[in-house]
Amino acid sequence: MPSRLSIKAMQYFLAAVDSGSLTTAAQKLNVAPSAISNGIDQIEEEFQLDLVQRFPAKGIHPTTTGKTMVQRIRRLIEEYESLLSGGKELRESLSGKLTIGYYAPVAPSFLPGIAAPLLNQNKDIRLEFIDCNNESAQTGLLNGDFDVILFVADNAKPGIKCEALIDAPPYLLVPKSHGLASLDSVSFHQLQEVDLVLLDLPFTAQYLQGLLDENSIKPRIVATASTTEMVRSLVGAGVGCSILNMRPLIDVTYGGDRVKAIPLKTLRKPLALSLGYINRNPRRVVSTFIKSCLDYFGQDSARALTTKSEYTSRRE
Structure with missing residues (x-):
């Protein structure tokens, strides 16, 4: 059967043993003396051991077995309190x-x-x-x-x-010298004869194919690449154009070529x-x-x- 032993019961047990009195322990923890007594009973019942001796006039004292359990329970409570403190620090600290x-x-x-x-x-x-x-x-x-x-x-x-x-709406990336580079925007019907370099990433490739399909465009895919900078460098070198969504803050590729991003007219939301x-x-x-x-x-x-x-x- 699963243990019914609680942290609270162990805290009550330690308080009673440390103070030597149910009443004093209850006052310290702001609970009724009966709660302290029930906590001790719970521990003794769980382990089937007599852990304290209760004297009506002299309070309570741990048995020999109880003294051993006090040490173990104290270590457990200290670990528990350290865990709570560490969790709070982890939650609240900027580290x-x-x-x-x-x-x-x-x-x-x-x-x-x-x-x-x-x-x-x-x-x-x-x-x-x-x-x-x-x-x-x-x-x-x-x-x-x-x-x-x-x-x-x-x-x-x-x-x-x-x-x-x-x-991030789609745009057409072209070499700076490309015939479309002078335009403020382009539509998909202008891409029918354009060679494309495709950014071949799982989500992106599917998104780009959807753009082409909904506009009934079947351009020639001349190259694919799995990184944006390789795509940009291929475009800058004159291999073809590309459809992308976000752009870096510069218009120069790794190869030193200049490229231009031209907004694409589309029916698809960004x-x-x-x-x-x-x-x-x-x-x-x-x-x-x-x-x-x-x-x-x-x-x-x-x-x-x-x-x-x-x-x-x-x-x-």
Whole structure:
């Protein structure tokens, strides 16, 4: 049968033994003497041992066996109180490791700017950033591998609290010298003859294929890559154009070529980059990071990470 022994009963037992009196122990803990007596009875019944001797005029004294149990119970109570104290410190302190899973291909453009002030002001924090896809980010959060995630919140898994950060409409990335580079926006029918470089990530590839299918466009896919910077470098080198959602703050690729982001006219709503976390008493360091992200994306400067939305609810 499961034990009925409670922490409270053990605390009552220790108080009675330490004070040598049920009445004094009861006054110290602000309970009735009968509660102290019942706590002692509970422990003796659980172990089937006589742990104290009760003298009407002289109070109570531990038996030889009781003295051994006092030592063990005291260590257990000290561990319990240390656990409570440690849990409170973990919840309230700005310290410890914060693990962030992110599915945001241009995260290096903004995450360091969010992290630097937090780390500079709180020397006991250590951040761990883990690049992942949209599915594994959510799974990792729910499994306890991540404290917080950045991801696209379309069809977010149950149990994840989402905070929208920024809408990221699709845009066409072209070499600076491309014929379309002079336009303020482009429509999908202008892409029929355009060679495309595809960002081949699980969620992104499906999203891009949906854009092409709903516009009845079948462009030639000349190359695929699994990182945004490889896609940008291929575009800059003149291999083709690409459809992306977020952009870095510079228009130069790793190869030194200049590229341009042109808003795309589309019937599909922008993707929403979101913050995800488990909304059950998060640690203070988690809450602080969440606030830092919301503050960053609340600034006008964050809009430089996306292009102007050309979303329309009906075909032109």
